[in-house]
Amino acid sequence: MVTGDSRLSVIVVAPLVGALASFVIGRQAPRLAGAIASLAVAVSLAVTVALFQALSVTGEFSATLSSWISAGQFALPLDLLFDKLSAVMCLVVTGVGLLIHLYSVGYMADDPGRVRFFAYLNLFIFSMLVLVLGRSLPVIFIGWEGVGLCSYLLIGFWFTNTEFARAGRKAFVMNRIGDLGFLVAMAVLYTACGTLDIVELRKAEVLERLPADLGFLAGLALFFAATGKSAQIPLFTWLPDAMAGPTPVSALIHAATMVTAGVYLMGRMSGVVELDPLVPAIVLWVALATAIVAATTALAQNDIKKVLAYSTVSQLGFMFLAVGVGAYGVAIFHVVTHAFFKACLFLSAGSVIHGCHHEQDMRRMGGLWRMMPLTCAAYGVATLAIAGIWPFAGYFSKHGILAAISGSHNPFLFEYVSLIGVLATAVAVCTALYMARSFILTFLGSYRGEGRPHEAPAIMTLPVLVLAVLSIVGGAYLDGSLVEYLQGPLPALSGHEHESQGVVGHLLGSLPGMLGAGAALVLFLYMTGVKDLLRKVGWPLEKLFAGRYFVDEVLDSAVVRPIDGLSQVAYRSLDRGILEGSGSGIGVVSRAVGELSRRMTSGQVATYLLAMLVAVSVLFVIFVQVR
Amino acid sequence: MASMVGYLGLSLLLFVIGAIGVCIRRNAIVVFMCIEMMLNAVNLSFVTFSKLNGNLDGQIAVFFVMVIAAAEAAVGLAIILAVFRSVASVETSDAAELKW
Amino acid sequence: MTFMGFVLALCAVASGIGVIGFRNPLYSAFSLVANLMTMAGLYALLDAHFLAVSQIVVYAGAIMVLVLFVLMLLNLKVEGGPKLGVVRATIALGAGVLILMTAVQPIFRHFEGMSAINLRENAARTVGDVASIGEQLFGRYLVQFELSSLVLLIGIVGAVMLAKRKSATLAPRDGYQGAKEV
Numbered sequence: 016m017v018t019g020d021s022r023l024s025v026i027v028v029a030p031l032v033g034a035l036a037s038f039v040i041g042r043q044a045p046r047l048a049g050a051i052a053s054l055a056v057a058v059s060l061a062v063t064v065a066l067f068q069a070l071s072v073t074g075e076f077s078a079t080l081s082s083w084i085s086a087g088q089f090a091l092p093l094d095l096l097f098d099k100l101s102a103v104m105c106l107v108v109t110g111v112g113l114l115i116h117l118y119s120v121g122y123m124a125d126d127p128g129r130v131r132f133f134a135y136l137n138l139f140i141f142s143m144l145v146l147v148l149g150r151s152l153p154v155i156f157i158g159w160e161g162v163g164l165c166s167y168l169l170i171g172f173w174f175t176n177t178e179f180a181r182a183g184r185k186a187f188v189m190n191r192i193g194d195l196g197f198l199v200a201m202a203v204l205y206t207a208c209g210t211l212d213i214v215e216l217r218k219a220e221v222l223e224r225l226p227a228d229l230g231f232l233a234g235l236a237l238f239f240a241a242t243g244k245s246a247q248i249p250l251f252t253w254l255p256d257a258m259a260g261p262t263p264v265s266a267l268i269h270a271a272t273m274v275t276a277g278v279y280l281m282g283r284m285s286g287v288v289e290l291d292p293l294v295p296a297i298v299l300w301v302a303l304a305t306a307i308v309a310a311t312t313a314l315a316q317n318d319i320k321k322v323l324a325y326s327t328v329s330q331l332g333f334m335f336l337a338v339g340v341g342a343y344g345v346a347i348f349h350v351v352t353h354a355f356f357k358a359c360l361f362l363s364a365g366s367v368i369h370g371c372h373h374e375q376d377m378r379r380m381g382g383l384w385r386m387m388p389l390t391c392a393a394y395g396v397a398t399l400a401i402a403g404i405w406p407f408a409g410y411f412s413k414h415g416i417l418a419a420i421s422g423s424h425n426p427f428l429f430e431y432v433s434l435i436g437v438l439a440t441a442v443a444v445c446t447a448l449y450m451a452r453s454f455i456l457t458f459l460g461s462y463r464g465e466g467r468p469h470e471a472p473a474i475m476t477l478p479v480l481v482l483a484v485l486s487i488v489g490g491a492y493l494d495g496s497l498v499e500y501l502q503g504p505l506p507a508l509s510g511h512e513h514e515s516q517g518v519v520g521h522l523l524g525s526l527p528g529m530l531g532a533g534a535a536l537v538l539f540l541y542m543t544g545v546k547d548l549l550r551k552v553g554w555p556l557e558k559l560f561a562g563r564y565f566v567d568e569v570l571d572s573a574v575v576r577p578i579d580g581l582s583q584v585a586y587r588s589l590d591r592g593i594l595e596g597s598g599s600g601i602g603v604v605s606r607a608v609g610e611l612s613r614r615m616t617s618g619q620v621a622t623y624l625l626a627m628l629v630a631v632s633v634l635f636v637i638f639v640q641v642r
Numbered sequence: 643m644a645s646m647v648g649y650l651g652l653s654l655l656l657f658v659i660g661a662i663g664v665c666i667r668r669n670a671i672v673v674f675m676c677i678e679m680m681l682n683a684v685n686l687s688f689v690t691f692s693k694l695n696g697n698l699d700g701q702i703a704v705f706f707v708m709v710i711a712a713a714e715a716a717v718g719l720a721i722i723l724a725v726f727r728s729v730a731s732v733e734t735s736d737a738a739e740l741k742w
Numbered sequence: 743m744t745f746m747g748f749v750l751a752l753c754a755v756a757s758g759i760g761v762i763g764f765r766n767p768l769y770s771a772f773s774l775v776a777n778l779m780t781m782a783g784l785y786a787l788l789d790a791h792f793l794a795v796s797q798i799v800v801y802a803g804a805i806m807v808l809v810l811f812v813l814m815l816l817n818l819k820v821e822g823g824p825k826l827g828v829v830r831a832t833i834a835l836g837a838g839v840l841i842l843m844t845a846v847q848p849i850f851r852h853f854e855g856m857s858a859i860n861l862r863e864n865a866a867r868t869v870g871d872v873a874s875i876g877e878q879l880f881g882r883y884l885v886q887f888e889l890s891s892l893v894l895l896i897g898i899v900g901a902v903m904l905a906k907r908k909s910a911t912l913a914p915r916d917g918y919q920g921a922k923e924v
Contacts, residue, residue: 620734624673625665625830632837636844649788650849652751656758656777658838663762665834671813672767675774678805679761682781685797689790689870696864701790702878708793708800709890713897715805719812720904732816 022062023078023097026105027144029058034137041130049120052133056116056140060109067102075099077150093157094150096214099503103347104147104279107354111271112140114478118362119263121474122369132172132261139165143272147279152201152211155280159197159244162273163190169268170260179259186253193243193250200236203229204287217286225290233287234294237280238301245277246328247305247335252567254328258320262365265320270327270357275350278334282343282505289341296427299339303438306332308564310445314452315560318375319364322453326401327357329446333416336439340428342419343505344498349412351497355489356400356409359482363394366471366479367457371464377456379464387470391458393483398454400486402447402528405521408490413443414524415498440527447531455539649690656683670722670732674715681711747787754780771810778802790870 033055041048066076076097084091097105116136123129142161149155164187171183205211207225215221225233241247246254257269268274281288281298288294306329313325330353337346368375370387384391400407403414420436428435462468470476538549559565615626656679663676685704692700722732729736757780760773778801785794879887 620670620673621665621668621830625834628661628665628834629837632840635841639844639848647849648747648751649784651846652754652784654842654845654849655755658842659755659758659762661841662831662834662838666762666831669767671809671816672761672770675761675770675809678801679758679774679777682778682801685793686781686784689785689788689793692790692870693788693865693868696867698868698870698874698878701793701868701870701875702883704790704793705796705875705879706886706890708796710893712800712805713893715808716897716901717904719808720901723812723815724904726816 021078022066023076023095023148024080025062026059026066026097026109027080027095027141027148029055029062030137030140030144034134034141037137038130038134041133045130048130048133049116049123052137053113053116053120055137056109056113059105059140059144060113063102063105063109066097067106070097070099070102091151091153093154094212095145095148095154096150097148099501100279100282100347100505101148103351103497103501105144107351108140108143108147108272111354111358111482112143112267114481115263115267115271115358115362118266118365118475118478119261121472122263122365123261126261128172132169135165135168135172136263136267139169139268139273143276146276150213152197152204152213152216155213155283156194156197156201159240159276159280160194162268162276163187163194163244166190166257166268166273169264170257172260172264176259182253182256182259186257189250189253190243193240196236196239196241196243200233200240200284200287203233203236207233213283216284222286222290225287227291230287230290231294234284234290235297237284237288238294238298241277241280241335242301243277244280245274245331245335247277247332248301248308249566249570251305251309251328252563252570255321255324255563258318258324262320262361262368265324266358266361266365269324270361271354274327274331275334275354278331278338278346278350281335281338282347285338285341285343285505288338292425292427295339295341296425298335299425299428299435302332302335302339303435303442304332305329306336306442307438307445308566310442310449311556311560312563313449314445315557316449317378319367319377319380319453319457320361320375322377322449323357323360323364326360326446326450329442330357330401333413333439333442336435337416337419340419340423340425342416342422344501345412345415345419347501347505348415348493348497351493352400352408352412352486352490355482356397356407356486359393359397359479359486360401362475362479362482363390363397366390366475367394367468369471369475370468372466372468374464377453380457380462381460381464382458382462383468384458386462386468387458389476389480390471393476393479394458395454396483397486398450399528399532400490401450402532403443404447404525404528404532406487406491408486408488410521410525410528411490411494415494417443417524443527444531444534447528448535451532451535452539455535646690646694650687653683653687653690656680656686668733668735670725670734671719673734674718674722678711678715681707744787747784750780750783750787754784767813768810771806771813774809775802775806778806788870789865789868792870792872792875 030052033052036055037048037051040051070076078095078097080093080095082090082092116133119132119136123132126132139162142158142165144158146155146158146162149158167183167187167190169183170186171180174180174183201211204216204225207229208216208221209224210216210221222230243250254269254274258265260268288298309325309328309332313322313329316322316325330349334346334349334353337343337349366387367380367383367390370383370390371380374380396407400409403410417436417439420439421432423429423432471479615622660676660680660683663679664673667673667676685707688700688704688707690700692698726732754777757773757777761770761777764770764773778797782794782797782802785791785797
């Protein structure tokens with residue numbers, strides 16, 4: 016059944032088996048569920064590493080899991096491709112995934128549903144791997160849908176709470192709306208180019224078959240799908256609500272992996288995206304707007320997880336910013352570093368929440384550096400990374416993006432390069448500001464809550480520390496080399512060469528981050544009076560930020576209400592009215608006819624005779640007259 | 643001959659009268675008698691046609707009709723008696739056990 | 743149709759209406775006897791002598807006597823209760839009229855083709871006296887004749903079986919005033 020390199024299929028199949036195994040075995044022995052799930056991911060990781068090392072020797076690996084559809088001339092086998100880009104993504108998914116699995120063993124230790132949790136988590140890893148390893152768009156779509164499903168299952172994990180369940184549903188529905196874009200793009204590409212293979216769809220002779228307007232449509236549709244999955248305007252409000260799920264879920268799905276699927280798709284389909292230069296321009300502006308909106312909203316949040324959620328949306332905006340200027344390699348670079356520090360941030364936040372007995376409001380935290388030193392250190396390191404301060408990881412990828420903006424050749428963006436650069440830098444400052452604020456409120460100062468918080472157990476702190484280390488060194492290690500490495504699958508389109516800068520250059524580049532962090536220290540720690548003053552002056556802004564730009568409300572009244580009204584009408588008139596009416600109408604008519612015919616068999620002989628006479632006379636008339 | 647028309651017309655008339663009687667009367671025995679009347683009307687028709695066609699087939703038919711009518715009378719009245727025993731009535735509406 | 747025939751026809755129709763009209767079933771039975779007698783007369787007019795006599799002997803003499811026996815035996819009251827309904831009567835009448843009106847025309851048309859000479863010849867040949875009937879019965883229709891005797895036998899057996907006395911109790915209903923056991 017499996018052809019090609021069977022090791023490749025192990026990567027994908029291991030977590031699937033793990034999901035089943037942990038579910039089945041976990042029924043009997045709940046303690047083993049976490050171990051089995053983690054083991055499955057570890058297996059995937061091991062094989063990934065092995066294949067990754069073999070890549071430099073062999074080139075790329077292919078495998079076919081099974082011939083899914085084979086109808087005459089149309090065939091859709093479940094093909095997998097392991098090239099450099101897939102390797103990087105797989106390493107991130109399985110590596111960070113394994114750390115989060117281990118963390119979850121500790122975090123979910125007291126939860127009665129943990130067997131289900133680990134099964135879903137493994138299922139998610141499986142779907143994500145199918146997504147990044149898929150060789151044709153339909154296979155990617157399977158993974159795409161799968162992660163959407165697992166996201167729904169995991170966000171609404173504690174489904175007995177209606178709010179949480181609703182958040183899960185919201186995520187799923189918004190994802191689904193984005194999927195429409197995916198389907199449209201697939202339809203267009205298949206009709207015009209005759210193929211859905213991602214390797215084929217990079218070749219010039221294949222892409223030439225697309226007429227100009229269809230090329231624009233396909234690219235835009237792909238981006239629309241990405242906005243759903245990667246939480247850009249207009250389909251981003253599900254991400255903050257998704258914090259209803261357990262913190263490991265937020266870390267894995269909504270920081271490190273699923274939300275980056277959109278960026279990955281853009282990268283793979285860069286051939287299609289770049290066909291009409293208007294598409295990347297649209298991508299850039301939408302991404303920039305998203306980044307600004309999300310960053311400013313994060314400033315006004317008091318729930319620590321919500322801050323991180325909006326931060327994710329904003330950072331995703333950065334990634335799409337890179338996509339918009341054609342720097343796909345840099346975008347993936349930021350994906351990787353973001354996975355490190357965001358997962359670290361989320362897991363640390365999880366430790367904090369766990370230690371403060373499920374308290375999530377930062378106003379009731381503070382001074383935790385004394386009680387949770389390790390977590391504090393990890394969070395601090397990751398904050399420096401996300402703020403883009405040298406030599407931490409985030410600096411290199413962010414700097415790469417900012418630098419790439421200037422090198423854009425896009426005719427639509429040419430004049431605005433400086434404006435974009437300024438705005439992007441402003442977002443960076445803002446990012447540093449709100450992240451530092453969250454750090455200060457949570458860990459510094461004095462404890463404002465009740466009870467006694469405690470440090471997390473080792474099984475939780477260890478993965479966090481690993482991620483923290485990666486946040487420190489990961490950027491420097493990968494700077495430049497990653498983008499070079501990905502040259503094959505993702506040729507850099509902006510003519511920006513990577514220059515290595517001196518220390519001064521690095522410090523200059525860290526300026527926005529340091530500015531933001533410094534401002535946070537001033538406002539929130541030392542001179543809180545200034546903060547109160549600013550608050551009084553800028554209260555309309557605060558209202559806007561705290562109200563999250565009222566996007567949800569707008570979407571609700573503009574989209575949800577009309578559709579709901581329409582469906583109510585359809586329900587009453589079509590479903591209840593016509594369908595049920597005709598259905599039970601048949602019954603009513605039958606019964607009426609039956610009532611009528613019932614009277615004919617009355618048992619009265621005289622009636623029978625009369626009927627006979629009438630019938631005979633009629634027949635008589637017919638036969639006589641007809642002749 | 644045109645005079646034969648009268649016999650045929652009479653036969654038809656008697657047949658229809660008998661048919662109406664069958665439908666109208668409730669007493670089973672009276673219904674039976676109406677049936678006999680219908681048979682007689684048909685017999686008349688047979689005889690008339692026998693005269694018209696020039697052979698005796700019609701009259702032979704009448705002969706056999708009489709035989710059968712006799713047998714039918716015997717059996718039919720026996721049935722009426724049997725029903726009468728269980729229902730104690732000869733009215734057709736009383737023998738109906740179907741709930742309508 | 744001769745004058746005698748016309749008179750007999752009138753009597754036949756009158757007694758026919760009497761059969762269906764009288765409330766008292768005994769009167770209906772007597773009307774039927776009258777009807778059968780007039781029919782016998784009509785047969786005689788049509789030269790079917792054998793049939794005329796056997797009509798009186800078999801029909802009026804045997805069958806009607808049987809009917810009268812049964813009527814007397816059951817000793818019924820006059821048909822009580824509401825009549826069967828005007829609606830029913832109208833429908834029945836309508837159907838009957840329909841048949842009448844439809845059949846009239848073909849009857850008239852049938853005779854247009856036949857020449858008068860033929861008819862007279864045919865009329866002369868068909869004299870239904872005993873000898874000629876007998877010739878047919880024992881000649882051409884011998885098998886049917888034998889079978890009819892079988893039918894009579896079956897009828898006898900059936901009638902006896904059906905009318906045999908079973909010791910059952912009677913549920914009294916409207917109209918029954920006679921003996922408890924039949």
